[in-house]
Amino acid sequence: MTTDDDAALLEELRAVWTTYDPPPPGLTQTMIAAVAAADLDAEWEMLVLVRDSAHEPLAQVRGLATARMLWFTAAEGWSMEAEVDGDQVRGQVLDLDGDMGTVEVTVETADGRSWTTGVDEVGFFAITAEPTGSVRFTVRIGPTSSSSRWVEL
Amino acid sequence: MGTMVTMSEDRRAEGQSDQSPWDMASGAFIAWRAGDASAVDELVAAMTPVLWHVVRAYGHDRQSAEDVIQATWLGFVRLHQTIEDPQAVASWLITSARRGAAAHARTARRAAPVEDETLHAVLPDAESAEAIAQRDDEAARLWGAVASVDERCRKLLRVVAFMDRPDYQSLSQELDMPVGSIGPTRARCLAKVRSALMGGGAR
Numbered sequence: 001m002t003t004d005d006d007a008a009l010l011e012e013l014r015a016v017w018t019t020y021d022p023p024p025p026g027l028t029q030t031m032i033a034a035v036a037a038a039d040l041d042a043e044w045e046m047l048v049l050v051r052d053s054a055h056e057p058l059a060q061v062r063g064l065a066t067a068r069m070l071w072f073t074a075a076e077g078w079s080m081e082a083e084v085d086g087d088q089v090r091g092q093v094l095d096l097d098g099d100m101g102t103v104e105v106t107v108e109t110a111d112g113r114s115w116t117t118g119v120d121e122v123g124f125f126a127i128t129a130e131p132t133g134s135v136r137f138t139v140r141i142g143p144t145s146s147s148s149r150w151v152e153l
Numbered sequence: 154m155g156t157m158v159t160m161s162e163d164r165r166a167e168g169q170s171d172q173s174p175w176d177m178a179s180g181a182f183i184a185w186r187a188g189d190a191s192a193v194d195e196l197v198a199a200m201t202p203v204l205w206h207v208v209r210a211y212g213h214d215r216q217s218a219e220d221v222i223q224a225t226w227l228g229f230v231r232l233h234q235t236i237e238d239p240q241a242v243a244s245w246l247i248t249s250a251r252r253g254a255a256a257h258a259r260t261a262r263r264a265a266p267v268e269d270e271t272l273h274a275v276l277p278d279a280e281s282a283e284a285i286a287q288r289d290d291e292a293a294r295l296w297g298a299v300a301s302v303d304e305r306c307r308k309l310l311r312v313v314a315f316m317d318r319p320d321y322q323s324l325s326q327e328l329d330m331p332v333g334s335i336g337p338t339r340a341r342c343l344a345k346v347r348s349a350l351m352g353g354g355a356r
Contacts, residue, residue: 006343013346014206014314016295023205024215031226032197038230112237147234 047072047080047137047148068153072137074146080105080139084131084153089115093123093139102142110134110150174199175243182233182242197226200243203315204250210311211254212304221257225250247316248323255327298349306342313339 053069067085082091184192
């Protein structure tokens with residue numbers, strides 16, 4: 001038997017299973033609702049960009065033209081400042097209760113590269129990276145993580 | 154069929170029934186990632202029926218199958234950022250569902266050992282088979298033929314039939330078969346279905 005015949009038979013079998021053991025009537029709707037609910041939870045945890053130096057011309061006048069400052073807040077109440085200056089990404093995680101030893105900050109570029117570091121006891125971090133194009137920050141605190149949206153540099 | 158659909162306009166304009174669920178899935182996923190929030194519904198609608206067949210191939214009852222599928226979608230929401238190739242979203246989902254189904258089967262077996270024969274009886278749905286048999290004789294013959302082959306074959310065929318690009322490497326682990334034997338086994342299982350069809354008396 002040729003592989004074409006096999007493919008044709010498999011296709012017929014697919015039709016047979018579709019006919020004889022179809023998914024329960026509401027299954028797709030149930031899953032759409034589950035994804036919508038989970039997705040909302042995920043957004044709730046996101047790091048929200050609240051201030052961006054690119055939108056503040058005054059900062060450039062003051063000589064910060066090469067550095068980009070970004071301020072994020074997380075729903076849990078803590079926040080993060082990040083400064084992107086050439087290949088240096090520095091910042092601080094603020095107002096976070098708990099063990100700084102479990103906190104990790106990741107900078108990710110849209111082409112799939114990422115750099116991760118821990119923070120010191122007051123939340124400072126410094127990463128040497130190649131942040132170009134769009135970047136995204138993820139802060140991992142123990143088992144939970146919060147990611148920002150992509151920020152165009 | 155083979156045309157690349159990346160723009161959401163194209164995706165909607167195209168008669169969706171012409172597209173395979175896998176193509177619809179990657180089109181919707183790409184649109185969703187690009188910011189079209191409603192596209193995730195289309196992705197779920199395209200892939201949930203496929204996941205159903207994949208998970209049912211593992212012999213789960215309908216409620217367990219639903220649980221495994223829901224866990225697959227929740228995992229997708231959590232991990233979709235790790236999917237590097239958007240074209241591969243269907244494969245990613247199917248693989249995840251297969252792993253969930255296999256893991257569920259292991260824990261279920263630990264909890265309550267199930268005899269092979271019980272599993273055997275679970276799979277072919279004899280009642281609906283007969284109901285539909287009267288309407289569609291050809292499909293009924295094929296269904297009968299599938300029901301007559303061994304469980305291992307039926308599982309392999311059903312999973313492969315609903316896979317986009319069969320990934321023999323991971324299949325071999327879950328089905329506990331050497332990688333090299335999946336292709337030949339698939340061919341042998343199809344041959345069994347054919348000979349059951351020829352034999353007429355499928356059962």
